[in-house]
Amino acid sequence: TQLLEQSPQFLSIQEGENLTVYCNSSSVFSSLQWYRQEPGEGPVLLVTVVTGGEVKKLKRLTFQFGDARKDSSLHITAAQPGDTGLYLCAGSTGGGNKLTFGTGTQLKVEL
């Protein structure tokens, strides 16, 4: 069983602050995705990374895939209350199409 550990588990910050969420595993993933989920809704895909060392930017969000494809990070610049939600990383190994989800990071951004 591949485990994806996210840290921190909970994060409460003020609007305008920066933050980084980490997703770590001992397994190598062929691809890794980040999702954001709001209460009572399904997760929404933010990004997919497939190449070791890859960095993708989506407005204020920066995603990085580790060189060894075992870890990833999500950095948010100048956080806003609208960024509040549960952030989930999810990875897939080999040629399979099943996703293993990380343990989740609950982010709260306050005014």
Add this chain to the structure above:
Amino acid sequence: GAVVSQHPSWVICKSGTSVKIECRSLDFQATTMFWYRQFPKQSLMLMATSNEGSKATYEQGVEKDKFLINHASLTLSTLTVTSAHPEDSSFYICSASLGGLRYGYTFGSGTRLTVV
């Protein structure tokens, strides 16, 4: 874009009854759909992979006779929770992909099941 519709969004049922949850891909065909379970403040746990025209593949520890999955068409998968008990109360979510992992998965809006 790919849209996945899940119905109902919430349901309350009595212990011992069965509940059916539908997952539809609205604008694309999905040979494979996935069913997840999520407890409050926790991550998603994969329950089973639903395969169109064949039996579902269940994850270890998931009772296939309790969580019946039917994927009779390329746009519809159903999850039936049979003889539901209060411990089955949870948030159930389905997902499907337009073109595989590289394109990501689209998730339904989830079904909140409460068994009383």
